[in-house]
Amino acid sequence: EVQLVESGGGLVKPGGSLRLSCAASGFTFSSYDMNWVRQAPGKGLEWVSSIRADNSYIFYADSVKGRFTISRDNSENSLFLQMNNLRAEDTAVYYCAKAGAGYLYFDLWGRGTLVTVSS
């Protein structure tokens, strides 16, 4: 089955860190760009970060640049998001999303993992 499964969310205090993981299955993970998209409670979608299939480019939203690090392990079919110095405004459901072939629309999404930043 083609799917993405996120894990690693939870409750963390402001200034804390968390590492999200996304396990991919059912497709050739190493052939596709991958992304993180988040959604604050009751709000719209916000792109967070993208990483090319071969790691040749990485981009971040300004809101997370310098605090978040995206990475991938093509041998393990996994995507990661290391989140440091977390803020209350980072509270959101974080989705892992696969890009379409050669483009950056998102044709496969995971169910998401909730990150809550609160003291």
Added chain:
Amino acid sequence: EIVMTQSPATLSVSPGERATLSCRASQSVTSNLAWYQQKPGQAPRLLIYGASTRATGIPARFSGSGSGTEFTLTISSLQSEDFAVYYCHQHNHWPLTFGQGTQVEI
């Protein structure tokens, strides 16, 4: 940053009626525009990419049009399962950006 503006914010439609959703980009995104559907408690689902190409498994009642800065998503005859929030998304320029969403309600 390219700002994506969707209208209306909320669209009230009866089952069987046609729904027309708009998305405007603050500068040209050529045809690199996608539409997603999101139901409560679920992840978004890709409906349309390349402004007008239906994704795999998407019913023919969903259609997309436009290029440059003006885009439209049309649902020709609303079914009960179509009541949801719809987002447009430009993937022509970094940073990638989404519209704020249109809620389609009964």
